[in-house]
Amino acid sequence: MELYLKVRLACADGMSQRAAARHFNVSRDTVRKMLSYSAPPGYRRTAAVRRPKLEGFVSIIDGWLEGDRSVPRKQRHTAKRVYDRLRAEHGFTGGYTIIKDYIREREQRSREVFVPLAHAPGHAQADFGEALVEIGGVVQKAHYFMLDLPQSDACYVRAYPAAVAEAWMDGHVHAFAFFGALPLSILYDNDRCLVSKILPDGTRQRATLFSAFLSHYLIRDRYGRPGKGNDKGNVEGVVGFARRNFMVPMPRFATWDDFNLWLEEQCRGRQQAVLRGERETIGERLQRDLAAMQALPPAPFEACHQISGQVTSQALVRYRTNDYSVPARFGHQEVWIRGYVDEVVIGCRGEIIARHVRSYRREEVIFDPLHYLALIEQKPGALDLAAPLQGWDLPERFPVLRRLMEARMGQHGRREYIQVLRLLESFALADLHEAVKQAIAMGAISFDAVKHLVLCRLERRPARLDLTLYPYLPRARVETTSARSYLRLLWSRPGRWCRL
Structure with missing residues (x-):
């Protein structure tokens, strides 16, 4: 630009174009162009680029690239493959560069152009994303639900172990509680958890749980x-x-609940931001969204998948490829199953009979040892081989109590130890453990003693294990034996003699 200015000033002062070209060491055509334009106009093409060697093959290349739309992206033609095929199959004699340039220009012309949209207050969009997180020391994939209000750009994020239908519903319920209102409408993609089928006329056949959710709200x-x-x-x-x-660096939390509480804090903090092209913060614009949204119903939607099932002979119920235990007394009965995002609840008629932490793995068996203790009491020989008890991490004094019971009472001692374990059906493990330790210290090795001690602990009264004051035994008077009483027994039947 400096040379441009010097040439124009020199010519304006009376220097000829020939003299200016000689003085500034440029051509006269360049001087003429400098005098014609106040700023460098750049290169201007007056006619379209012609590629004589390629013109006869353009239709062939276009046909190949159009056919690529129906095949996977990694199996489509590259510029090198197009060049090789043209040479081998059609006798192309041009170079690789003109092929590459044509394909690049063609892709630029075919790129989609989008219309900027304006969004009315009160409407939302929802989707799921994925990222790696560390929960409880285990690195795993988190599927995070996202609800966005496009007018204000306010959002809500909640993470789950899997993007199942229950997670979709649960994410909505928490998002509505976060904003304190309901959107007028929500825009979705065609996820299988929401849309079971797209009909020929374009209408969507909704999934059952999703239909119930929409009907509720x-x-x-x-x-x-x-x-x-x-x-x-x-x-x-x-x-x-x-x-x-929110996911860089990789989030590390002890539980999913801790992670989701942190995500809510990030969503609230983002509301203080002012985005490009806006003069108000996200939180200020959110007020217009909230004013247009609907009020929440009296009760939230119960985000669970409910089905019926039958208990097997091993007291197991199958849900989503995994088997969950129930109390053995419900064997072979019909039950109902509710799958939440974090737990599986099993009931029989109007009674909840089992709760388990939900497993997102496949073909697992999830036991609760307490469900089998009543059955093992009837079959004490199965105590050591029972699969539900394998890996049951009981405090160290429990095995000591079992050894003492079996040493003193043999087979009956094993049954009494099972009865002690059954106290966990009614009492907390910490309280029962203290009672077991106290019974061992006192030498009161029996089920009755342990039960008495745990009851005293809960009722905050002193233990009374002295047999003279034992509350559960009737008082008895024992007399000394006399010879007369013994003889009376010998002569109690007439006609019978006894030689003394």
């Missing part, structure tokens, strides 16, 4: 085109924002 559902994430571009962008800002 009376929210209008909208859907993007299959495979077109840009239809809900706002929530897609916030999903990426959460991954880059």
Whole structure:
């Protein structure tokens, strides 16, 4: 630009173009162009680029690239593959560069252009994202639910071990509680947890649990085109924002609840931000969303998947490929099963009979040892081989109590030890452990003594294990034996003689 200015000033002072070209060591055509334009115009092409060697093969290349739309991305033609095929199959004599340039320009022309959208207050978009996290010392994939309000850009994030239907519903319930209101409508993709089938006319056949959710909250559902994430571009962008800002570095928490509480804090903190092109914070714009949204119903939706099942002969119930135990007395009975995101609840008629932490693995067997103690009491020989008791981490004094009981009472001692374990059906492990330690210290090795001690501990009264004052035994008077009483027994039947 400096040379441009010097040439123009020299010519303005009366220097000829020929003299200026000689003085500044540039061509006269360059001087003429400098005088014609006040700033360098850059290179200007007056005619389209012609590639004579390629023009006869353009239709062939276009046909190959159009056919690539129906095959996986990793099996599509590269510029090198197009060049090789043209040479081998069609006698192409040009170079590789013109092939590469044509394909690049063609891709640029075919890229989709999007229309900027304006969003009315009160509407939302929902989606799921994925990221690696460490929960309880185990690195695993977290599936995080995202609800975004596009008008204000306010969002809510909640993480789950899996993106199942219950997680979708539970994420909505927590998001509504976080904002304190219901959106007028929510835009979704066509996830299988929400849409079981797309009919030929484009309408969606909703999944059963999702239909119940919409009926409970009376929210209008909208859907993007299959495979077109840009239809809900706002929530897609916030999903990426959460991954880059909330998941880097890798989050490390003891439990999922701790992680989700931290995520809620991040969502609240983000409301103080002012985004590009806006003058208000996210929190200030959120007030317009909340003013347009609906009030929450009196009770939240119960986000669970409910089915019926039957207890097997081993007191197990199957749910999502995993087997969960129930008390043995319910064997072979019909039960109902509710799958929540964090637990599995099993009931029979109107009674809840079992609760388990939900497993997201496959073909696992989840036992509760207490469910089998009543059955093992009837079959004490199975105590050592019972699978539900394997790996049961009882305090160290329990095995000591068992050894003492079996040493003093043999087979009956094993049965009494099982009865002591059954006290866990009614008492906390910590209280029973203290009672066991106290019984061993006092030498009161029996089920009755342990039960008495744990009751005294809970009722905050002193233990009374002296037999003269034992509350559960009737008082008895024992007399000394006399010879007369013995003889009376010998002569009690007439006609019988006894030689003394």
